[in-house]
Amino acid sequence: MHLTREEEKIYNGEFGESLETCMNLLVSLGDIYGAEKLVDIYSAQVSGVSYKTIGEKGLEFLKDLADNNIKISVPTTLNPAGMDLNRYKELNFPKDFAKKQIEIIDCFKKMEIEISCTCTPYLTGNVPIFGSHVAWAESSAVSYVNSVIGARTNREGGPSALAAAIIGKTPCYGYHLTENRVPTHIFEVDIELEDSISFYGILGRITGKIVKNKIPYFKFKNCDSIKTDYLKALGAALAASGGVALYHVENITPEAKLGILIEDVEKITIEKKDFEKEYDYFKTSEKPDLVCIGCPHCSLDEIKEVSEFIKKENKKFKIDVWVCTSIHMKAISDRMGYTKIIEDAGGKLVIDTCMVVAPIEDMGYKNVATNSGKAATYLPGFCNSNVIYGTTYEILKKATE
Known part of the structure; x- marks a missing residue:
């Protein structure tokens, strides 16, 4: 050097x-x-x-x-x-x-x-x-x-x-x-995109295991924009399941929009059956003793989604619910009234940590419900946890039953 x-x-x-x-x-x-x-x-x-x-x-x-x-x-x-x-x-x-x-x-x-x-x-x-x-x-x-x-x-x-x-x-x-930022695989996602964090977590798990530590390029049908929260969830699951540090989404991410060079790239189609197989992996009869959202940490919109669930369902949580976020997002959530709604229902807005790096295995939590593809990948090994996977609505619903 x-x-x-x-x-x-x-x-x-x-x-x-x-x-x-x-x-x-x-x-x-x-x-x-x-x-x-x-x-x-x-x-x-x-x-x-x-x-x-x-x-x-x-x-x-x-x-x-x-x-x-x-x-x-x-x-x-x-x-x-x-x-x-x-x-x-x-x-x-x-x-x-x-x-x-x-x-x-x-x-x-x-x-x-x-x-x-x-x-x-x-x-x-x-x-x-x-x-x-x-x-x-x-x-x-x-x-x-x-x-x-x-x-x-x-x-x-x-x-x-x-x-x-x-x-x-x-x-x-x-x-x-x-020269090291060009795609190595093209994934054509032949399935209707869902409006949920958990969908992109599953997509990340599927494709991360295929691409490992290479660079995927995603093509979504009829898609002009995606919420940044969904890109956050996709990248987190890609990184956890395959070690991906960079991905591109056609017409969405900046280097893809600039027309990054794509030559001699393997093309793979992701279909509904691929999602069904991945969801089958998480089928369980276990009931959660902890519902944990925020891996990666929740944005304000994700916190708002939890508060809106509570207002709509008008029920208290019967088990522990952690909404993990940063101290910055919590400060805004406090001002918006979301924190009070969540904590009045029995949930906790937890800052500075998440279910993966916290010692939850020493705190009596065994069955953890999450909407995060990243957490679902890490929890069994890092925390010896059983994973219950679902959308934000599905796992919060389990906390009220």
């Missing part, structure tokens, strides 16, 4: 051991993947926040950086933590877990990282411009920022995103290069 004179000084330890460690990590990644240089980044988004996922070794690593007074050099947001940082006692998160989680958050705070704790930073102010380079780590956020916004990032790990945030640069390889 070619390094500038200043980059060489950091690499050689002239600015301290901690910065040297970060630069060494970035240069090593660049060498592995054939990067010719580092590129300045617009922003970073750091994962590895929940104590459930990073454990004691991760906490020690963060303490080393924080104790050495290391600060980030570009705007940086934080992935969800393992608990609601405001209401963890009320929600009965384990005390020992909470103690460790607070220590992790304190480390990030010392590094001056925004304690936003959300997987949807693009809804809370971290919105790069088209074509800019970023270093984002959370899988669904990576998919969204690459695909829907058209910024450029690889699927970073927590340590590499943090190193990039501190140095302000990332190796220029992979999805940072135009």
Whole structure:
């Protein structure tokens, strides 16, 4: 890799051991993947926040950086933590877990990282411009920022995103290069599109397993626009089931609208039977003990949908219902009156976390109902949970029965 004179000084330890460690990590990644240089980044988004996922070794690593007074050099947001940082006692998160989680958050705070704790930073102010380079780590956020916004990032790990945030640069390889952003598969979706988060989650699960970590290009019949919430759900499920970091939708996503090059691409038709097979996978007679919406975190429209269900049905929830979102969205929800409607019905607007990175398996939850294709993919392995899958309406209905 070619390094500038200043980059060489950091690499050689002239600015301290901690910065040297970060630069060494970035240069090593660049060498592995054939990067010719580092590129300045617009922003970073750091994962590895929940104590459930990073454990004691991760906490020690963060303490080393924080104790050495290391600060980030570009705007940086934080992935969800393992608990609601405001209401963890009320929600009965384990005390020992909470103690460790607070220590992790304190480390990030010392590094001056925004304690936003959300997987949807693009809804809370971290919105790069088209074509800019970023270093984002959370899988669904990576998919969204690459695909829907058209910024450029690889699927970073927590340590590499943090190193990039501190140095302000990332190796220029992979999805940072135009030639690596072209489609590898075309999916012709031969089914009427449904107006639901769960539909796009299922589509993401189906196609993610086929394409794995390549680049799908979707063609929908008679479709001029799609809600961004549905693109969020599609990308999240693609990333969870197949490791997809970038996708295109004909006439919808920016690079597709600009006429991205498509040559010698495998074409696959997705039919009704493919959806039926995927839905069959989730058939169960189990009843949920937790209904959880917001993976990725709910937008304001998704929160509103829950409140409208409550107003229409006029029933209380008989089991725990979590509507997971960011502190930013909750603040607006509070003002709009949605939070009161949901919590008066027995639900909870839970911030900073979600069902996947929270220790729900230690909190007595076994059967989890969700409308998220991402959560449905991760819950069995991450939380040892049984999944009950359905639309927002279907799973909320189960909570009132």
